[in-house]
Amino acid sequence: MRLDPRHAWMRQLAALAVLLAVWEAAGRADLLNPLYVPSPSRIGAALVELFADGSIWPHLEATFTAALGGLALGIAVGVVLGVVAAQVRFVAELLEPVMTILNAIPRVILAPLFVIWLGIGLASKVALAFILVAVLIFFTVFTGIAQVDRRLVERVVTLGGDRWALVRHVYLPSVASWVLSNLKIAIGFAFTGACVGEFVAATHGLGYLLSFAQSTYNSALMFALILLILAVVLAIFAIAGRLEKRLLRWN
Amino acid sequence: MEEGRFVSLVGPSGSGKSSLLRAVIGLQPPLSGTVETELARSQVGILFQDDALLPWKTARENVALGLMFNGMERRKALAEAEAWLERLDLAGFGDRFPRHLSGGQRKRVALAQVLVMKPRLILMDEPFASLDAIVRARVVKDVITLVERERIGVLLVTHDLEEAISLSDEVYLLSQGPRARITQHYPVPIPRPRDPVQSRTHPAFAPLYQALWADLSREVDLRAEAA
Helix, strand or coil: CCCCHHHHHHHHHHHHHHHHHHHHHHHHCCCCCCCCCCCHHHHHHHHHHHHHCCCHHHHHHHHHHHHHHHHHHHHHHHHHHHHHHHHCHHHHHHHHHHHHHHHHCCHHHHHHHHHHHHCCCHHHHHHHHHHHHHHHHHHHHHHHHHCCCHHHHHHHHHCCCCHHHHHHHHHHHHHHHHHHHCHHHHHHHHHHHHHHHHHHCCCCCHHHHHHHHHHCCCHHHHHHHHHHHHHHHHHHHHHHHHHHHHHCCCC | CCCCCEEEEECCCCCCHHHHHHHHHCCCCCCCCCCCCCCCHHHEEEECCCCCCCCCCCHHHHHHHHHHHCCCCHHHHHHHHHHHHHHCCCCCCCCCCHHHCCHHHHHHHHHHHHHCCCCCEEEEECCCCCCCHHHHHHHHHHHHHHHHHHCCEEEEECCCHHHHHHHCCEEEEECCCCCCCEEEEEECCCCCCCCCCHHHHCCCHHHHHHHHHHHHHHHHHHHHHHC
16 A cells, blocks of 8 residues: 555544554553553543643743743843854853853753752743753854855955945844754753753742642643643744744745 | 956966956955056956855845945845846846756856946956856856947956857966966957857967967976976
8 A cells, every 4th residue: 555645644643543542441441550641531631620720821921931031031142142252252262161061061950050049930940941042042153153154255245345234144144044943942942941940949830830740649730731831832833933934935 | 457358367276366356356465466456346346156146135135235235225226136137037036046046047146246236347257167068158148248248348267268268358378376477368369249159160269279278288287397
């Protein structure tokens, strides 16, 4: 039998349905311990419950604010530092080793430190998301500017463009395209930072709820939260994908 | 170099042909000596080996760039750019990005980018080398027609002796570098207007080609002996 590649999504969906049905049946036949692996229907119920009483909204809001705040700050600071380091040798000499070290370590180990410095509120989560994103964007921009196509620079100069024209027509679009092509990774980092921060110490947020579910052995809630985080990040990926496609339509 | 003349520079690799062009346009200072010209900076254009179009700008925007750098209002510059695109058989392609154009089309856009500035002199650094033979012949034909009609001077750097003879009024031979200098000068007595393909059957073509080839080979051999 030949498989039509256009219908792959149908087969994937069917496989998922079969998996869920088997999982559900095994759960009802007492083959799975609900303490570890709750059945899909119980996970679904937990998910519905989160929204039914509206208790999820403050948590979603907390995680979103932390992730998007850290993302925006991280991109802004990463771009500025990357540009300055690429232009001013002295700044590059100071920044590069710091960034290299920050890049080499798993930056989430800074989470407890941020809690001590900034408290258990929003600020420590924003800081963690920020540091994850900023290092990524810094290297994207710093190495990117060094690799700007010399031929484009010469083309603009020989057509009479001044320094400002170079920034506007060559450097800015180059930087924007590198940042955009790393946007999805940055979004993933931002949510990692926010959730891990909430995991360590918080009063709100999806990460906080996860750690609550863990401490109360509520695996149905845990699965429901994992699903929710997945859905949130995928939705933002879709938006980022459209943005990338629109802004990089020349590519 | 006289105004409106088509002059070619040929010579072995490393004789500094490209560096000479870059010095004339101000991309690098000459190692010694000076560049003297009566032309304003914006009257000299350069066509590189790569088309070097800005990938994030449409064909029309790319062509309009130089005009806008020289203070022309955006809308006027774009209209002028469109007119040049049409003159180069690119009507309807103005909104395309370089990535969505063929090699020959990109070369024409690069040409429009230079011509729109109304240059009196165009420097060409092996601009046709990357094109395949048929596209190349057509682009070269358009170039020669335009520079003859507008009386634009050209300083062409090339490895291709046939191209040099069929297009030029004069060909200069550079010796092997370093410290390369001009060793020979050949006037090309083929009348204008020229057809770059037909020129090759002109009686003056073959002897000139043989002379150039012999002199160029000698330069390369001299170098090999010295090494």
